Amino acid sequence: MADFLQAYSIQHWLESCPQGYLAGTSYGHAPDARESEVFSANEILRDDAIRMTVQLVAGERCALAASSGLVNAAPDDASKLFLATQTLDEARHVEIFTQRLRDLGVAEGDLDQVIRDRVEPSLVKFAEALLEKVDKKDFVAGVVGQNLILEGMAFTVFELMHAMHADANPKFAQTLSGTIADERRHVGFGENRIASLIREHGDRKAEVQRLQREMSGHMLATFASAFSKSRPAFAEGRRVFTDREPVDFHGTNLAAAELSEIEGALAATVLNEFQSRLGRVGIEFQAPS
Secondary structure, rough: OOHHHOOOOOHHHHHHHHHHHHHOOEOEEOOOOOOOHHHHHHHHHOOOOOOHHHHHHHHHHHHHHHHHHHOOOOOHHHHHHHHHHHHHHHHHHHHHHHHHHHHOOOOOOHHHHHHHHOOOOOHHHHHHHHHHHHHHOOOOHHHHHHHHHHHHHHHHHHHHHHHHHHHHHHHHHHHHHHHHHHHHHHHHHHHHHHHHHHHHHHHHOOOOHHHHHHOOOOHHHHHHHOOOOOOOHHHHHHHHHOOOOOOOOOOOOOOOHHHHHHHHHHHHHHHHHHHHHHHOOOOOOOOOO
């Protein structure tokens, strides 16, 4: 228990995050870093970057509302303190990805409308399902939806995006690096806390598994729609970036693979890691329809 308290304490968060991998950064990247001119000057790539970043803002807004709402639902002080740090992490994510929209040329007065117009409907459905549980102060369902499903799937997506932008857009890649480090901590908390709660409340397992099935379906639908809309930008990127070095993502060379192969690699990785994660906490994965 002492190790749990230390790993998720405010002090540990201060030392590892603001005093650690975020030290010296501005909005998650080096203060003098700028958005790659290729993305800001090429309208096809810029438009796709805006659409993709909108999904990040919407997902992080959901995570911010969920983590802050779960603070008062938490059954112990250690969980409350960790969720307080996660709330600040999620608020930072909302801020840095909103700042990226500004960097890509979205006017301040247009931000909310652009997000409303371009967010994936399935992502909105996911947020509604999660926040309904949070509003009811259902801590078990809320942490499963937030820290295992949303954060767990987002973690793999961020890894893919980081791999694809490491050379082409170092500023955005560095921003993602800090976000990945945050998500790794959030998922670790979810696994540790839910494993003990499922042992204590075995009667909740079937309900949580149904919730997992519904929420997973919304997330996978979001991936599928986002990839479909990225086809023009993918072709344009291949035209612009003709000399990319091999980039490995779980056995797939992103520099040479077709978009369908990349989508397949992401889906397989997300589902494999998700099933393993659920298995470790005592929940049987329910495949969405």
